[in-house]
Amino acid sequence: MKSAVIVYPGSNCDRDMQVALRKITGSEPLMVWHGDSDFDKVDLIAIPGGFAYGDYLRSGAIAARSPVMREVVRRANQGVFVLGVCNGFQIVAEAGLLPGALMRNRDLKFLCKDVHLRVENAKTAFTSHYAGGQVIRVPVAHFDGNYFASDDELKALEDNGQVVFRYCTGDGELTGEANVNGSMHSIAGIINKPGNVLGMMPHPERLIEDILGGRDGRALFKSLLKTFPLAA
Amino acid sequence: MKAKIYVTLKPGVLDPQGKAVAHSLHDLGFDDVADVRQGKYLEVELTTPDKKKARADLEEMCKKLLANTVIEDYRIEIE
Numbered sequence: 515m516k517s518a519v520i521v522y523p524g525s526n527c528d529r530d531m532q533v534a535l536r537k538i539t540g541s542e543p544l545m546v547w548h549g550d551s552d553f554d555k556v557d558l559i560a561i562p563g564g565f566a567y568g569d570y571l572r573s574g575a576i577a578a579r580s581p582v583m584r585e586v587v588r589r590a591n592q593g594v595f596v597l598g599v600c601n602g603f604q605i606v607a608e609a610g611l612l613p614g615a616l617m618r619n620r621d622l623k624f625l626c627k628d629v630h631l632r633v634e635n636a637k638t639a640f641t642s643h644y645a646g647g648q649v650i651r652v653p654v655a656h657f658d659g660n661y662f663a664s665d666d667e668l669k670a671l672e673d674n675g676q677v678v679f680r681y682c683t684g685d686g687e688l689t690g691e692a693n694v695n696g697s698m699h700s701i702a703g704i705i706n707k708p709g710n711v712l713g714m715m716p717h718p719e720r721l722i723e724d725i726l727g728g729r730d731g732r733a734l735f736k737s738l739l740k741t742f743p744l745a746a
Numbered sequence: 747m748k749a750k751i752y753v754t755l756k757p758g759v760l761d762p763q764g765k766a767v768a769h770s771l772h773d774l775g776f777d778d779v780a781d782v783r784q785g786k787y788l789e790v791e792l793t794t795p796d797k798k799k800a801r802a803d804l805e806e807m808c809k810k811l812l813a814n815t816v817i818e819d820y821r822i823e824i825e
Binding site: 571572575576579613615617618620621622660 | 759760814
């Protein structure tokens with residue numbers, strides 16, 4: 515699998531993403547600087563966490579209009595896979611690749627903690643190594659993760675199985691307290707209808723080996739590897 | 747010419763920051779405060795003297811960048 519990680523001024527999870535892709539997919543990702551919209555053909559483009567362009571105006575707003583992102587949108591529309599994590603989710607939503615918006619957390623606090631997620635759809639190319647309904651533990655670190663979408667958009671997401679991860683308790687229950695940032699329908703991650711763009715607030719790339727405190731993020735990258743085998 | 751742009755959350759979109767400001771105003775004794783909605787105010791200097799073109803450009807600016815129309819409305823005033 516060939517992959518690229520987009521690096522913005524203010525990205526801070528780009529190296530974690532690089533290590534996760536290298537260790538699990540077995541090939542070195544391209545690190546693409548934000549001003550460079552002419553990069554090699556890849557199977558997956560990862561938009562990492564951080565505070566791209568300082569999150570001025572709105573989280574992800576400026577980054578979503580950058581030259582490299584126009585290229586990412588063009589490729590995504592051709593079927594190239596895109597993974598947006600945390601700030602990357604905000605950026606792909608701002609760029610219109612996914613519906614809805616990420617607003618200020620309900621309790622107005624920056625959240626930096628491990629949360630439990632329930633895998634709602636294990637049939638996507640990003641989640642096939644998880645089991646449907648499986649509860650995983652992954653860290654979040656964000657101020658603007660409160661997912662909002664219109665009633666029509668929410669209904670479409672639910673009807674099409676586009677909700678991929680929800681915040682839950684350790685037992686997989688959906689509660690107000692477990693929904694750490696106040697997201698509508700406890701949404702932590704969604705996928706577009708064609709299934710090639712996933713956005714999620716939690717950080718699977720931060721939990722890929724025991725020394726990091728767990729391995730619950732590994733399956734996401736393994737799933738992608740299944741879609742794009744090394745030989746391809 | 748100068749344009750003033752107000753970006754506000756759409757009705758019905760929860761505004762936790764506005765709520766926190768309202769609470770604080772209550773704490774200060776402003777009991778008549780029923781609700782607060784927080785937004786953004788931008789001033790844009792334009793070089794064109796053509797107000798019609800300016801308004802059309804500002805509309806595009808709001809739609810493409812200054813507001814996220816999923817959650818926000820905008821209002822443009824040209825001086």
